[in-house]
Amino acid sequence: MRFGQQLKSSLVKDWIYYYIDYEGLKEALRTHRAWDEKEEQKFVEQLERELDKVYTFQRVKSDEIVRRISASGNEVAHVVAKTDGEADNPTEEEFELLEEDLSDIIADVYDLAKFTQLNYTGFQKIIKKHDKSTGWMLKPVFAARLRRKPFFQDNYDSFVVRLSQLYDTVRTRGNPVKGDSAAGGKQQNFVRQTTKYWVHPDNITELKLIILKHLPVLVFNASKEFSIDDSAITSIYYDNTKTWELYMGRLKKTEGAEAIRLRWYGGMNSETIFVERKTHREDWTGEESVKARFKLKEKNINAYLRGELTPEKIFEKERKDKKRSEKDIAADEQLAREIQYRVLTRELQPVTRSFYHRTAFQLPGDARVRISLDTELTMTREDNLDGRKRAGDNWRRMDIGVDWPFPQLPPSDIERFPYAVLEVKLQTQAGQEPPEWIRELTASHFVEAVPKFSKYIHGTATLNPNRIKLIPYWAPQMDVDIRKPRNQAFGIQRPGASNDISTNGNLEDDSDDDDAALLPPADGAQDDETLRRLREARDTMEQHDLEQRRDYGTLSNGNGNGEGPNALDIEERIAAQPTAAEDYPIYDSDSEDEDDLEDARHVGGWRYRAKLVQHHVKQVGNAVANFATAVLPTPTPTNVGAGGANLGVPSWKQPGEVKKFRAPKGKRIHVPVRVEPKVQLATERTFLSWLEFSILLGSIAATLLNFGDSLALAAAWAFTILATVSLFYSAALFLWRVRMIRLRRAVTYHDRWGPSLLCLGLFVAVAVSFGVRLGEGGWKTGLKG
Structure with a gap:
């Protein structure tokens, strides 16, 4: 959808005169006179008037929402105070009116956020159209004017936090849930499910407002006034810059793979640093992945990582104070000892920093449903590999803090992630379904599921393109727009009314060819x-x-x-x-054989010659196979319409969302592959079945040799050849499968040709026996007898 149509269909009817006059500005650019300084000044004045109008309205409306939230807070406090009295208790109708009023404020916050987004996009597009059509560069000049009237820089998190508190109080009728935010995490009869999603920036504010109607914002310090820095989370990830073993382990999800990071909350002046280790456990082990951590003063981090500060010394004072049990202290001390040992023996260094603002939604004391939304996600380099001293000998670089978007950093040092990351953690009893609103949320147009997404993996792969060759599966589709057509049945709605028109279609640049159509x-x-x-x-x-x-x-x-x-x-x-007719994985990587050949070429000698011969033989084999596939007749699948090959694919998928991705030159894509012991056992059982069949055919051949005539000899040869071919084929297939499983490659493991060829070979062997018998006239002898 073009922006002119998008703006016209998305505006709030009551605010129609306060939006940018996009069509009027476009009309001003359609002059038939030569564009000179006078025309430029006239256009700039018109643009300034539009900016002043939008900025003034946004400020007035924002102040109005602040006053309304304050007034609603007083009303909620007044009604809740009645619940403490013995008489004159509040009625259900009073709470319903309060809930309706808060829902109306929530709708206003959403409308204002949408107003801001649309107008900011409108200014950007009209400036782009101006520079393109007139040749006068207005973008850098107008950027400075936008900074003086930054209507688009308002952060609505303070509104979200306050509205969350009020709405939770009203929803629970004055009895909000209280308790430890971590409570419930050790219950055993629960199925834990964690899924990650990407959220487009256009949908972030509305998504927060939707969630707060079901879960309150988790605030750890309710007595302190909310500050944006309070939601900042920063982590420094460590790895060996020669082997990248921690990166590879986390990417491949190998059993026991670890991630070691140092994390702090808030600004750079935070004195408490959490030293964490995440350990991945495969499902077949019966264990869950574990995240363990302990606290350490920032001033002691360098000494600890260098091995100068021992774990015993760290917890010496805590043992004397006896504020925690000896068991807990001993567990933390053991963790500190293991992490220190790994840092020193594996030569781990700081490599990647992740920064984001987190909004967490959860009922205090109830961990059954926990939702976190990470915005302004940014990854930066911490290493000194290119000779630049970033962290130096320190455990982190000190030239940046929480001043997002970190404009002082060069592009090679930073990766600003384009989406927010939503993480949904559910703990449901066995056989119990998650809440209906969670199911609607995760199936809505707001989110795009990205299983196993990792900030560390993405940042490390992106910031080290010349060092990391194996990339995650989502990397090649970062340029695919994740926005989907809006589902009007799910979203923010004003009480007693339906939403105004709003779409999330792609905003294309307006074309000069259809300007007249948009007037x-x-x-x-x-x-x-x-x-x-x-x-x-x-x-x-x-x-x-x-x-x-x-x-x-x-x-x-x-x-x-x-x-x-x-x-x-x-x-x-x-x-x-x-799958479709072409049985290929959705992700293609550079051939592993080509990588091996390139490595062998650098080594030279017989190894290179052997690899070269193997490479040419494989090419010839592929050419023969392709020719045979094209020549030989193959069965044609029955066309069953839209319910066939697309069965199970959501109809709302946009064109281009499901396609064949290919890795950049010199890189390979890692597709997550779950490997359990039963997969290995199934491979062995399949090989043993083939072996058993080969032995059976060999026994038949040996028995036929005892008859001594030419017929028996021909049949014995046929069965012997079939048994031998079957044995070697099954052995080669078994070795190939074991290697692919060990490397966790997303290949086609089922055998499409073996069973058919085996049946064909058995038919040929039996046909040879009958053919030889018929050729010798044995059947006539049998008839005479």
């Missing part, structure tokens, strides 16, 4: 009629889209792939979907 009609009634038709078309499209979503939900939940203790995870559900 507003002269007749106001005609304009209203156009808007009415747009609304009707929008509603019809979204109702159809919602029905298709529900159909998809029925398909995915009705075949055993829904929620529950034995449910398939996202990767397994994707793997279970039917």
Whole structure:
């Protein structure tokens, strides 16, 4: 959708005169006269008036929301105070009115955030159109004017936190849940499920407002006034810069893979640093992945990492104070000892820093549902590999803090992640489904599921393109727009009314060719009629889209792939979907053989010659196989329409979202592959079955040799050849599968040709026996007898 149409269809009707006059500014650029200094000044003055109008309205509306929140807070306090009295208790109607008022304020916050986003986009696009059509560069000059009237820099987190507190109080009728935010984390009869999603910046504020209606914002220090720095989280990840072993372990999800990081909350003046170790455990072990940590003063970090400060010394004072049990202190001391040993023996150094602001939603004392949203996610380099002293001998670099977006850093040192990261953690009893609103949220247009996403893996791979060759599966699709058509049935709605028109279509640059088509009609009634038709078309499209979503939900939940203790995870559900005619993985990497050949070429000698011969033989074999595939007749699948190859694929997927990705030159994509002991055992059982069949054929051949005639000899030869070929084929296939499993390669493991060829060979062997018998006339002898 072009921006002119997007703006017209997304505006709030009551605020229509306060939006940027995008069409008027475009009309000002359509002059037939030569663009000179006079025209430029006239356009700039018009642009300034529009900026002043938008900025003034945004400030007034923001102040109005602040006053409304304050007034609602007083009303909530007044009604809740009645619950403490013996008489005159508040009625249910009073709480319902308060909830309706807060919902109306929440809708205003959403409308203001959308207003800000649309107007900022409008200014950026009109400046781009001006510079392109006139040749006068206005962008750098107007950027300074935007900074003087930064209507787009308002952060709505303070609104979200305060509204969350009030809404939670009203929702619980004056009895909000209290308790330790970490409580409930050690319950055993729960199925724990963690899923990560990407959220487009356009949807962040609305998503927060939706979640706060179900879960309160988790505030650890309620007595302190909210500050944006309080939500800042920074982590420094360590690794060996020669082997990148911790990166490779976390990427491949090998059993026991570790991540070692140092984390602090708030600004750079934080004195408490958490030293953490995350250990990955495979599902088949029966254990869960573990994150363990202990606290250390910032001034002691360098001495600890160099081995000068021993774990015994760290916890010496804590033992004397006896504020914690000896068991807990001993566990932390053991953890400190193990981390220190790994840092020293594996030569770990700071490599990547991750920074973000986190908004966490959870009922205090209830960890069954926990949602965190990380925004302004940024990764920066901490290493000194290119000769630049970033961290130096310190455990972290000191030239940056929490001053996002870190404009002082060069592009090679920073990766500003384009999306927010939503993490949903559920603890449900066995057989119990998660809350309905969670299911709607994770199936909505707001989020894009990205299983196993890791900030450390993404940052390290992106910031070290010349050192990291194996990249995560999501890296090649970072340029794919994750926005989807808006589902009007799920989102912020004003009490007693439906939402104004709003879409999340891609905002394309306006084309000069259809400027005339985007001009507003002269007749106001005609304009209203156009808007009415747009609304009707929008509603019809979204109702159809919602029905298709529900159909998809029925398909995915009705075949055993829904929620529950034995449910398939996202990767397994994707793997279970039917494949297209081309049986290729969705991600292509550079051939491993080509990498091996390149490595062997540097070594030279017989190793290179052997690899070269192997490479050419494989090329010839592939050419023969491709020729045979093209020549030989193959069965044609029956066309069953949209329910066939696309069965299980959501209808709301945009074109280009599911496609074949290829890794950049010289790199390979790692696709997550789950490897359990039963996979190894299944491979062995398959090989033993082939071996058993080969032995059976060999026994038949040996028995036929005892008859001594030419028929028996021919049949024995046929069965012997078949048994030998079967034995070598199964052995080669077994070795290949074991190697692919060990390397965790996403390849096609099923055998498409072996069983068919075996049956064909057995038929040929039997046919040879009958053929020789018929050729010798044995059947005539049998008839005479």
